[in-house]
Amino acid sequence: MTFTTELQPGVCIEPEAVTQDYVFNHTMLRVKNPEPSLDFYTRVLGMRLLRRLDFEEGRFSLYFLAHTRGREVPEDTGERQRYTFGRESVLELTHNWGTESGDSQYHNGNSEPRGFGHICFSVPDIQAACARFEALGVPFIKPLERGMKNVAFIADPDGYWVEIVQADLNGEMGRG
Amino acid sequence: MTFTTELQPGVCIEPEAVTQDYVFNHTMLRVKNPEPSLDFYTRVLGMRLLRRLDFEEGRFSLYFLAHTRGREVPEDTGERQRYTFGRESVLELTHNWGTESGDSQYHNGNSEPRGFGHICFSVPDIQAACARFEALGVPFIKPLERGMKNVAFIADPDGYWVEIVQADLNGEMGRG
Numbered sequence: 001m002t003f004t005t006e007l008q009p010g011v012c013i014e015p016e017a018v019t020q021d022y023v024f025n026h027t028m029l030r031v032k033n034p035e036p037s038l039d040f041y042t043r044v045l046g047m048r049l050l051r052r053l054d055f056e057e058g059r060f061s062l063y064f065l066a067h068t069r070g071r072e073v074p075e076d077t078g079e080r081q082r083y084t085f086g087r088e089s090v091l092e093l094t095h096n097w098g099t100e101s102g103d104s105q106y107h108n109g110n111s112e113p114r115g116f117g118h119i120c121f122s123v124p125d126i127q128a129a130c131a132r133f134e135a136l137g138v139p140f141i142k143p144l145e146r147g148m149k150n151v152a153f154i155a156d157p158d159g160y161w162v163e164i165v166q167a168d169l170n171g172e173m174g175r176g
Numbered sequence: 177m178t179f180t181t182e183l184q185p186g187v188c189i190e191p192e193a194v195t196q197d198y199v200f201n202h203t204m205l206r207v208k209n210p211e212p213s214l215d216f217y218t219r220v221l222g223m224r225l226l227r228r229l230d231f232e233e234g235r236f237s238l239y240f241l242a243h244t245r246g247r248e249v250p251e252d253t254g255e256r257q258r259y260t261f262g263r264e265s266v267l268e269l270t271h272n273w274g275t276e277s278g279d280s281q282y283h284n285g286n287s288e289p290r291g292f293g294h295i296c297f298s299v300p301d302i303q304a305a306c307a308r309f310e311a312l313g314v315p316f317i318k319p320l321e322r323g324m325k326n327v328a329f330i331a332d333p334d335g336y337w338v339e340i341v342q343a344d345l346n347g348e349m350g351r352g
Contacts, residue, residue: 016222023297025341026295038186039188089264094293107289115282115284116291116336163202
C-alpha cells in the first residue's frame with residue numbers, strides 16, 4: 001500500500017522553494033506556575049530548559065524547552081538564541097507573573113469551546129513509559145487499557161493533555 | 177554571558193536516561209474544514225501531508241503534516257507510520273466530519289478562557305516571509321511593524337495564531 005496524500009483537496013504538491021527552509025519551531029502553552037511545569041517537562045519527560053526570557057514591563061516570563069539528547073547546546077547568548085529559535089520541537093511555556101497564587105485555571109482546549117487539543121511525546125516503549133508515569137504519580141486522562149489501543153494521555157500540571165505514543169505501534173490505527 | 181537555566185526552581189538537571197529517547201512528536205489542532213487548512217499549511221508554510229487517518233466510527237479524520245526538506249519519506253504504510261510518529265515537529269489537524277458546513281468557530285486559546293497560545297514557524301528571512309504572506313492574502317494578527325520587534329503573527333484558517341520568527345534576530349529580546 002502506498003500513499004496518495006498529495007491528491008487530498010487543499011494539498012499543495014510543490015510548495016514554493018522558499019518554504020523548504022521554514023521550520024515548525026515551537027508550541028506555546030500558558031502555565032499557572034513555572035515550578036511544577038518545569039519539573040514535569042524536565043524530570044518526567046526529559047526536556048532541557050534552553051532559554052528563559054523575562055519581560056518586566058509585561059510582567060511575564062517565557063521558558064523554552066526541548067530534548068537535546070546529549071547534544072551540545074551553545075552557551076553563548078546569541079548562539080543559544082539561534083539554536084532555540086531555529087530547531088524543531090521546542091515547547092514554550094508562558095508564565096504571567098502572579099498567576100501561581102490565584103485560583104484561575106487555564107482552558108486546556110478539550111472542554112467547550114474546544115479548539116487546541118494536545119501535545120504529544122513519542123516513546124520507545126509505551127508500556128514501560130506508562131508504568132514509569134504511574135510510579136511518578138502523574139495523573140492519567142486515558143490510561144493505556146482504556147480508549148484507543150497503544151495510546152495513552154497524561155495530564156501536565158495545568159491539565160493540558162499530553163499524548164504518549166510508540167512509533168512502531170498503531171500501524172493499524174484508522175484507515176488512510 | 178552564559179546560562180544558568182539549570183538553577184531554575186523545578187528544573188531537573190539530570191533526567192532519567194530513559195527520557196532521552198522521548199521525542200516531542202506533535203501538536204494537535206482541531207480544524208473546521210481540512211481543505212483551506214491543508215492549503216495553508218502546505219502552500220503557505222511548506223509542510224507536507226505525511227499521513228491521513230479516517231475513523232468512520234468516530235466520524236473524524238486526522239491529518240499529519242511536517243517539513244521534510246526534500247528528505248525521503250517512506251512509502252510503505254508501517255514505515256511511514258514509524259516515521260510520522262517518531263520524528264519531531266509534526267502538526268496533527270483533527271477534522272470532525274460535518275463541521276465544515278456549520279457556523280461553529282473553534283476556540284483559538286487567545287480569548288477568555290485563555291490557555292493554549294500559538295504554534296511557531298522559524299523562517300530564514302522574516303521580512304521576505306511577511307511580504308510573501310501579505311502577497312498571498314494571509315491575515316495578520318500582528319504585523320512586523322507593530323508589537324514585538326522582529327516577530328509577526330499570522331492567522332490560520334481557523335484563527336489559530338501562527339508566530340513567525342527569524343532565528344538569528346531577537347537576541348536582545350527580554351532578559352534572562
